[in-house]
Amino acid sequence: xxxxxxxxxxxxxxxxxxxxxxxxxxxxxxxxxxxxxxxxxxxxxxxxxxxxxxxxxxxxxxxxxxxxxxxxxxxxxxxxxxxxxxxxxxxxxxxxxxxxxxxxxxxxxxxxxxxxxxxxxxxxxxxxxxxxxxxxxxxxxxxxxxxxxxxxxxxxxxxxxxxxxxxxxxxxxxxxxxxxxxxxx
Numbered sequence: 001x002x003x004x005x006x007x008x009x010x011x012x013x014x015x016x017x018x019x020x021x022x023x024x025x026x027x028x029x030x031x032x033x034x035x036x037x038x039x040x041x042x043x044x045x046x047x048x049x050x051x052x053x054x055x056x057x058x059x060x061x062x063x064x065x066x067x068x069x070x071x072x073x074x075x076x077x078x079x080x081x082x083x084x085x086x087x088x089x090x091x092x093x094x095x096x097x098x099x100x101x102x103x104x105x106x107x108x109x110x111x112x113x114x115x116x117x118x119x120x121x122x123x124x125x126x127x128x129x130x131x132x133x134x135x136x137x138x139x140x141x142x143x144x145x146x147x148x149x150x151x152x153x154x155x156x157x158x159x160x161x162x163x164x165x166x167x168x169x170x171x172x173x174x175x176x177x178x179x180x181x182x183x184x185x
Contacts, residue, residue, distance in 0.1 A: 026043065030171070042072055043096075060100070068094055124153070144180045
């Protein structure tokens with residue numbers, strides 16, 4: 001259960017603390033509406049940290065904050081609806097939060113990330129499947145890491161239960177995360 005890529009043993013575990021690049025990290029949402037139409041939205045400005053402990057993999061930790069105000073959908077009406085109290089209620093709940101409880105290696109640069117997702121002050125356990133970008137490990141020269149992760153949630157489980165007959169309950173989430181090692185003080 002080590003967060004280690006077989007391509008370079010110990011690469012992830014040597015990383016220490018990493019900070020996300022907000023401009024290179026994004027969250028994609030997708031769902032079906034009207035029974036067949038595919039809809040999408042994107043959130044950016046993601047901030048957070050990745051902590052990888054070289055001595056104890058149980059200390060590996062990922063935490064991100066996602067500002068709902070950055071949400072952009074395929075058209076301005078849908079963007080407004082998603083930010084409104086019909087769905088995310090961005091004015092009242094400005095952030096989405098994820099905190100991992102465990103990062104488990106599946107081998108071959110693939111990982112299962114267990115954690116808690118909080119949307120609209122409702123917290124639920126989620127499991128994400130993640131893979132290192134193109135199978136690459138952390139670049140030893142720059143200390144950077146890029147990975148992709150995905151999961152799906154029930155929007156009604158997070159208090160977004162309006163328009164049930166129009167919008168599917170299942171929301172697919174795709175994350176593209178870029179992180180850089182912290183510079184020593």
